[in-house]
Amino acid sequence: xxxxxxxxxxxxxxxxxxxLVKITTKPYATFVTLLIVTVYISVFDNMRIYGIVLTILTxxxxxxxxxxxxxxxxxxxxxxxxxxxxxQGTLIYLSEIVSWRYIITRKTEELLLILNDGExxxxxxxxxxxxxxxxxxxMEAKEIREKRSIL
Numbered sequence: 001x002x003x004x005x006x007x008x009x010x011x012x013x014x015x016x017x018x019x020l021v022k023i024t025t026k027p028y029a030t031f032v033t034l035l036i037v038t039v040y041i042s043v044f045d046n047m048r049i050y051g052i053v054l055t056i057l058t059x060x061x062x063x064x065x066x067x068x069x070x071x072x073x074x075x076x077x078x079x080x081x082x083x084x085x086x087x088q089g090t091l092i093y094l095s096e097i098v099s100w101r102y103i104i105t106r107k108t109e110e111l112l113l114i115l116n117d118g119e120x121x122x123x124x125x126x127x128x129x130x131x132x133x134x135x136x137x138x139m140e141a142k143e144i145r146e147k148r149s150i151l
Contacts, residue, residue: 007090007091008088008090008091009079009089009090009091010087010088011079011081011087011088012087014079014091017074017077018074018075019072019073019074020074020075020134021071021072021073021128021130021131021134022069022071022072022073023069023070023071023072023125023126023128023131024067024068024069024070025066025067025068025070025126026065026066026067027126031058031061031065034058035059035062038051038054038055038058039051039055041054041055042054042055068081068083069081070083070123070124070125070126071111071123071125071131073131073134076093076094077091077092077093077094078091078092078094078113080092080121090121092113092115092121094139096116096117097113097114097115097139097142098114098115098116098142099114099142099143099144100112100113100114100135100139100142100143100144101114101143101144101145102132102135102143109125109126110122110123110124110125111123111125111131111135
């Protein structure tokens with residue numbers, strides 16, 4: 001078994017790298033869609049007052065929702081950020097990942113990474129198509145997919 005390179009790190013001590021994927025806690029696409037709908041209601045609908053109130057509430061949500069980085073991915077590694085400590089995270093090299101799985105339940109979504117030493121690392125996240133493209137581009141053969149039966 002080779003020496004494990006993946007480890008807990010200080011984010012500020014990492015070398016400069018090009019970020020290919022960045023996942024955050026603020027769902028911008030949802031907020032923008034909601035904002036477009038509420039502006040449409042306030043301009044073109046007979047119930048303008050509701051549209052204006054909803055637009056204001058959407059803007060307040062957009063401004064007040066904290067935006068924390070959950071995960072970033074570079075060419076050779078993935079960094080999973082510690083949500084309690086801003087400057088801490090787990091650096092995982094792609095070469096050490098044996099398999100990965102994207103798990104969706106009714107309440108959560110998470111990425112499960114299984115390393116070559118048997119360690120499993122789970123990262124709760126809001127999945128984006130960009131991350132799935134990245135994972136399939138870099139490690140498609142390592143993906144664990146559930147087999148679905150046809151009833």
